[in-house]
Amino acid sequence: MNFKELMETRYTTKHYDATRKVDDQTLRAILEAVRLTPTSVNSQPYHFYVLTGEAKQKLRDGIKDFNQKRYDAASHAIVISCKTKIDEEHLKAVLEAEIKDGRLPNEDLVAAQDKSRHFFSNLHIENGDFEAWTCKQAYIAFATLVYAAHDVGVDSTALEGIDYDKVNEIMGFKDKGEACALVVSLGYRAQDDSNTLDKRPKSRLSVEQLVSFID
Numbered sequence: 001m002n003f004k005e006l007m008e009t010r011y012t013t014k015h016y017d018a019t020r021k022v023d024d025q026t027l028r029a030i031l032e033a034v035r036l037t038p039t040s041v042n043s044q045p046y047h048f049y050v051l052t053g054e055a056k057q058k059l060r061d062g063i064k065d066f067n068q069k070r071y072d073a074a075s076h077a078i079v080i081s082c083k084t085k086i087d088e089e090h091l092k093a094v095l096e097a098e099i100k101d102g103r104l105p106n107e108d109l110v111a112a113q114d115k116s117r118h119f120f121s122n123l124h125i126e127n128g129d130f131e132a133w134t135c136k137q138a139y140i141a142f143a144t145l146v147y148a149a150h151d152v153g154v155d156s157t158a159l160e161g162i163d164y165d166k167v168n169e170i171m172g173f174k175d176k177g178e179a180c181a182l183v184v185s186l187g188y189r190a191q192d193d194s195n196t197l198d199k200r201p202k203s204r205l206s207v208e209q210l211v212s213f214i215d
């Protein structure tokens, strides 16, 4: 499928087939795409928790009633967290990966990149919007996730209908310097899923409504 077809055919799954599980290889393919998400200063200030079994069951308390059935029947739940404070270990890991991947071929570039990432991180701390900034990056990864899933035939649901305090508590995020951005369920649609495109065609505003061309 080309990109436009992916955009046209992905939809929010409301009813999952509880008997079907996403296998490890398929999940891995999705996560390999997600890790390529672009972020501000390549900060990648997020983490993905892939929950199944008891861990998924434990998080259920943090899922709003209206989302619980779909949460239960889905194969996996992915909690996307974002950083709530500067994590030096994380920034070091990002820098090391850039060096290893050949992005920073000399010491001057290494120092400049490290300085730039700290500059922008500190700027958002000073502005008081650090978590909002990291959370925005998490939402970019969310978009990658749902389209990467669709590309390999896996259905998904964005779950903002959650109790954020409870999710943060269950996941122990406060102590980790993280906060939940959102939860995404993955699985396979039920045959009678109420939200398939034949029953609920995709609807968006037109380009003319959404876009202003300014010379």
Ligand SMILES: Cc1cc2nc3c(=O)[nH]c(=O)nc-3n(C[C@H](O)[C@H](O)[C@H](O)COP(=O)(O)O)c2cc1C
Binding pocket: 010, 011, 012, 013, 014, 067, 157, 158, 159, 160, 161, 162, 182, 202
């Ligand atoms: C950030 C975000 C949060 C959402 N939260 C929920 C949710 O909690 N439960 C749900 O059933 N759908 C949720 N949705 C699905 C939206 O209602 C859906 O994406 C929108 O109506 C467009 O439909 P489509 O995804 O099928 O194209 C969410 C979507 C997004 C992007």
